[in-house]
Amino acid sequence: MINLGKDLSRLLSKDKVKTDPEDLYSYASDSIRYYAKNNPDAVILPSSAEDVSTVIKYANKNSIPVTPRGAGSGLAGGCVPVDGGIVLDMKRMNSIVEVNRGNMTAITEAGTVLSNFHRAVEKENLFYPPDPQSMSVCTLGGNIATRAGGPRGVKYGTTGNYVLGLEFVLPDGEIINTGGTCVKNSVGYDITHLMTGSEGTLGVITKVISRLIPLPPCKKTIIVGCKTAELAAQIVSTITANGAVPAMLEYISQGATGFLNSYIKTPLISEMEAYLFLELDGIESQIENEANKIRSICKDLGVSDIRVIEDAKEAKSYWDARSKLQPILQSFFKKLIVEDVTVPRDKFPELIRALPEISAATGLLVGAAGHAGDGNVHPSVLLGEVNDETNKKSEEAVDMIINEAISLGGCISGEHGIGLHKSAYLEKSIGKRQVELLKQIKKAIDPDGIMNPGKIWTREAK
Amino acid sequence: MRDFESYKDFMEKCSHCSYCEATCPVYLEDLLETHVARARMELIRAVLVDEEMPVTDRFKEIIDRCLLCTNCRQTCPVNVPVEEIVIAARNKLYKGKRMGMIKRKLLKQIMENRGISGAMGKLSSIAKVAGVKNIPDIPSKSFDDQYEAGTYPPEGEVRAKVVYYAGCATNTMFPETGDIVMKVLKKNGIEVVIPEGLSCCGIPAISEGDLNTASEMIKRNIEVLSKTDTDIIITDCTSCGMTFKEKVVNSLDVDDEFKEKAIAVSMKFREITEYLMDIGLTEKIKPVKEKVTYHVPCHRGWSETVSDAPRKLMEMIPDLTVVEMEHPEKCCGAGGAFFMENKELSEGIRSKKTGEIKQTGASILITQCPSCRSYIGNSSDNDLKIMHPLNLLLLK
Numbered sequence: 001m002i003n004l005g006k007d008l009s010r011l012l013s014k015d016k017v018k019t020d021p022e023d024l025y026s027y028a029s030d031s032i033r034y035y036a037k038n039n040p041d042a043v044i045l046p047s048s049a050e051d052v053s054t055v056i057k058y059a060n061k062n063s064i065p066v067t068p069r070g071a072g073s074g075l076a077g078g079c080v081p082v083d084g085g086i087v088l089d090m091k092r093m094n095s096i097v098e099v100n101r102g103n104m105t106a107i108t109e110a111g112t113v114l115s116n117f118h119r120a121v122e123k124e125n126l127f128y129p130p131d132p133q134s135m136s137v138c139t140l141g142g143n144i145a146t147r148a149g150g151p152r153g154v155k156y157g158t159t160g161n162y163v164l165g166l167e168f169v170l171p172d173g174e175i176i177n178t179g180g181t182c183v184k185n186s187v188g189y190d191i192t193h194l195m196t197g198s199e200g201t202l203g204v205i206t207k208v209i210s211r212l213i214p215l216p217p218c219k220k221t222i223i224v225g226c227k228t229a230e231l232a233a234q235i236v237s238t239i240t241a242n243g244a245v246p247a248m249l250e251y252i253s254q255g256a257t258g259f260l261n262s263y264i265k266t267p268l269i270s271e272m273e274a275y276l277f278l279e280l281d282g283i284e285s286q287i288e289n290e291a292n293k294i295r296s297i298c299k300d301l302g303v304s305d306i307r308v309i310e311d312a313k314e315a316k317s318y319w320d321a322r323s324k325l326q327p328i329l330q331s332f333f334k335k336l337i338v339e340d341v342t343v344p345r346d347k348f349p350e351l352i353r354a355l356p357e358i359s360a361a362t363g364l365l366v367g368a369a370g371h372a373g374d375g376n377v378h379p380s381v382l383l384g385e386v387n388d389e390t391n392k393k394s395e396e397a398v399d400m401i402i403n404e405a406i407s408l409g410g411c412i413s414g415e416h417g418i419g420l421h422k423s424a425y426l427e428k429s430i431g432k433r434q435v436e437l438l439k440q441i442k443k444a445i446d447p448d449g450i451m452n453p454g455k456i457w458t459r460e461a462k
Numbered sequence: 463m464r465d466f467e468s469y470k471d472f473m474e475k476c477s478h479c480s481y482c483e484a485t486c487p488v489y490l491e492d493l494l495e496t497h498v499a500r501a502r503m504e505l506i507r508a509v510l511v512d513e514e515m516p517v518t519d520r521f522k523e524i525i526d527r528c529l530l531c532t533n534c535r536q537t538c539p540v541n542v543p544v545e546e547i548v549i550a551a552r553n554k555l556y557k558g559k560r561m562g563m564i565k566r567k568l569l570k571q572i573m574e575n576r577g578i579s580g581a582m583g584k585l586s587s588i589a590k591v592a593g594v595k596n597i598p599d600i601p602s603k604s605f606d607d608q609y610e611a612g613t614y615p616p617e618g619e620v621r622a623k624v625v626y627y628a629g630c631a632t633n634t635m636f637p638e639t640g641d642i643v644m645k646v647l648k649k650n651g652i653e654v655v656i657p658e659g660l661s662c663c664g665i666p667a668i669s670e671g672d673l674n675t676a677s678e679m680i681k682r683n684i685e686v687l688s689k690t691d692t693d694i695i696i697t698d699c700t701s702c703g704m705t706f707k708e709k710v711v712n713s714l715d716v717d718d719e720f721k722e723k724a725i726a727v728s729m730k731f732r733e734i735t736e737y738l739m740d741i742g743l744t745e746k747i748k749p750v751k752e753k754v755t756y757h758v759p760c761h762r763g764w765s766e767t768v769s770d771a772p773r774k775l776m777e778m779i780p781d782l783t784v785v786e787m788e789h790p791e792k793c794c795g796a797g798g799a800f801f802m803e804n805k806e807l808s809e810g811i812r813s814k815k816t817g818e819i820k821q822t823g824a825s826i827l828i829t830q831c832p833s834c835r836s837y838i839g840n841s842s843d844n845d846l847k848i849m850h851p852l853n854l855l856l857l858k
């Protein structure tokens with residue numbers, strides 16, 4: 001009989017190994033409480049790639065599942081230890097090894113909290129754009145493992161666009177280095193970007209080499225109130241078609257605006273069916289130019305509630321409120337199911353139009369807030385009561401949302417990853433052959449299947 | 463007090479977002495998620511509400527290892543009153559008897575006297591000489607010794623009248639802060655009433671989950687303060703402010719007849735710096751040729767302006783150079799008496815703070831919290847001057 005706690009305490013140090021029931025219980029879920037099913041059997045807090053390698057070798061030898069975990073802020077159940085085993089909490093590996101101005105790259109340990117990384121590079125006048133709203137807590141490792149995005153995706157893309165290389169512990173415990181600090185690399189298969197988005201199923205990211213860009217010197221926030229959701233969608237597509245590229249272009253539906261008002265000075269008007277939050281960035285003249293363009297687009301479409309926020313503190317309050325929206329909504333409902341579908345940008349209006357119909361068909365509240373500028377919407381199904389009937393209805397609603405997105409040429413996840421949450425829809429999104437390919441890749445890299453089992457695809461396909 | 467069950471709804475409000483990881487000083491020391499509010503809420507529910515897990519030493523340790531600093535609550539998008547839930551959990555776990563009887567008696571006596579003074583003050587100096595650590599220096603004369611209860615008229619015309627509630631720390635550890643408060647108010651045309659018969663605000667007992675002793679103190683204070691006839695009660699201590707604003711009412715029994723009076727008193731509480739920034743200073747401000755930095759006390763969530771006010775005041779002082787540290791709102795690790803039981807943890811938190819202070823190159827640290835002043839002041843790795851913001855107005 002193996003004694004996980006004892007063995008691992010011997011291999012690492014005692015302080016890095018937790019097996020008290022209270023500690024195990026604390027690592028059972030991510031941001032979505034209802035994913036908690038099993039506690040892990042041990043929580044390990046490594047402080048180096050060598051520690052990780054030691055744990056993985058031990059786990060491999062004893063066929064113990066290993067689930068890497070960053071902040072546990074995920075929304076797809078990715079870091080949930082469905083089969084128990086070891087949870088590897090990566091947050092103690094949090095040093096920023098290097099910010100290289102000359103090469104515009106940075107090297108960080110995978111447990112580094114994103115906002116700490118932002119601060120460090122911005123001190124050097126450099127910019128790392130990916131900005132999941134959970135940035136005050138989420139880790140770079142978690143971001144890479146889920147290919148996280150955020151509002152700035154519309155102009156700057158998502159995490160995947162900024163990963164140049166990784167230090168990675170393979171499921172047999174070997175430590176490899178992929179990519180590097182060169183901004184160009186065309187050597188063989190792109191292992192770096194295979195690991196990016198692998199959700200902890202192919203091994204453990206221990207270090208990250210990121211590409212940086214110059215920090216835009218100025219920014220400006222614009223808030224637009226839209227009488228109809230249709231109008232908001234029209235504004236979004238007109239802005240895009242006119243070649244103005246805001247750094248952020250967020251869509252917030254009527255139901256959500258009221259929840260934000262306690263955080264901002266001038267309340268959002270409840271009659272508006274939707275609000276758009278925009279941020280422009282760049283040099284001042286360019287921002288002015290874009291702001292004028294957006295103003296005239298809005299005017300031409302008959303919009304009168306346009307706020308250009310000059311005060312930096314006030315602007316920040318809108319974005320802070322935006323980043324709190326999901327937790328706030330969650331607290332008012334018994335259950336909230338957040339989807340992450342993404343459609344081609346010009347199909348955004350059609351997706352928005354479909355949501356009230358889904359709501360009407362299922363009798364459930366279906367809200368939408370999301371990164372409208374890049375076609376990534378987070379339709380959320382909100383349940384006041386949880387019972388068999390509402391659960392069934394919510395499944396129907398989710399089916400409809402997913403079907404609609406796919407029929408518009410979209411995908412089932414823009415940034416949260418598949419995890420447990422969307423595995424049942426994987427085949428629908430990418431087809432049988434690609435799912436098989438994924439499984440073959442998994443088998444080649446992790447033949448014994450110890451890394452984060454039960455994720456991305458379902459064990460029994462739906 | 464609110465019965466424990468009624469906190470269940472608040473616990474359920476937790477959306478599991480994990481945002482509290484960003485600011486919990488205890489969690490940020492060992493980065494173990496068990497110590498972050500999200501997990502605390504789940505564990506308290508599992509052990510004390512649903513009773514699906516037993517009470518263990520580890521569980522007690524988790525409940526004890528909370529500074530009640532409110533940083534999680536201030537970060538929390540849905541304002542889960544984490545520290546109140548922890549207090550309620552302590553109350554349910556220990557029924558006010560976490561400490562041994564002798565310690566409890568001593569604490570009660572200290573609270574009744576608003577601090578360690580007189581004979582006890584002498585005792586503490588002896589203990590210090592004898593090598594007992596973690597005991598702050600106690601000045602020989604308390605604030606009460608210097609200022610008897612009564613009404614103190616200002617110089618010149620009376621612009622306003624306030625009651626001054628000087629808490630335990632000001633009374634016995636930092637009587638010079640009380641003296642400065644009195645002098646600044648006097649110079650700025652504000653009449654001050656010092657009432658007779660005040661006790662500790664109750665926070666040490668509340669922190670212990672000893673709500674019986676806390677309500678004794680609270681009732682005594684409310685009785686005294688509700689008899690005064692001013693619209694404003696000032697405090698120089700952010701923790702006393704928080705207790706009166708947020709904790710007093712919730713620490714009383716649900717049907718306590720004192721509740722109404724307590725609410726009326728609590729509405730009147732202001733921190734002295736924010737009060738003065740509102741009403742304005744009439745006395746000319748003297749230049750101060752120093753570099754200062756401001757440590758924002760954790761117990762700031764009870765007022766929107768309590769952390770802006772010192773910054774505003776510092777801006778008004780000629781020749782003063784103000785340098786912000788990287789995380790002015792990060793906890794110093796003291797947590798009232800928390801540091802005595804959690805030496806290593808608190809010292810770890812403190813050393814990050816003192817490191818940031820040092821980086822500013824400031825020679826003076828400003829903060830309204832006496833517990834922070836004492837604890838940061840006792841760290842061996844800095845020789846800073848540490849003072850309440852009002853001190854800046856009377857520096858020689």
Ligand SMILES: Cc1cc2nc3c(=O)[nH]c(=O)nc-3n(C[C@H](O)[C@H](O)[C@H](O)COP(=O)(O)OP(=O)(O)OC[C@H]3O[C@@H](n4cnc5c(N)ncnc54)[C@H](O)[C@@H]3O)c2cc1C
Pocket residue numbers: 030031067068069070071072073074075077078079090110111131132133134137138139140141142143144145146147148149150151199200201203204205206323326327415416419452478479480
């Ligand atoms: C309120 C809120 C707002 C959010 N907003 C956004 C948003 O705007 N955009 C967005 O993209 N996401 C958002 N998220 C989701 C979440 O924050 C992201 O998915 C984030 O990338 C997760 O990072 P984490 O460190 O918390 O990882 P975790 O949740 O701990 O883990 C996520 C996945 O990554 C794997 N993993 C973690 N670390 C490693 C590692 N070192 N090596 C290998 N695998 C690893 C885990 O096994 C798991 O599969 C939000 C979440 C919340 C709660």
Ligand code: SF4
Pocket residue numbers: 485486487488489497498499502527528529530531532533534535544545
């Ligand atoms: S009150 Fe302070 S120490 Fe306690 S859980 Fe909240 S942030 Fe952590």
Ligand code: SF4
Pocket residue numbers: 327475476477478479480481482483499500503534537538539540541542544
């Ligand atoms: S920040 Fe608040 S809602 Fe979010 S996990 Fe922490 S306690 Fe819960």
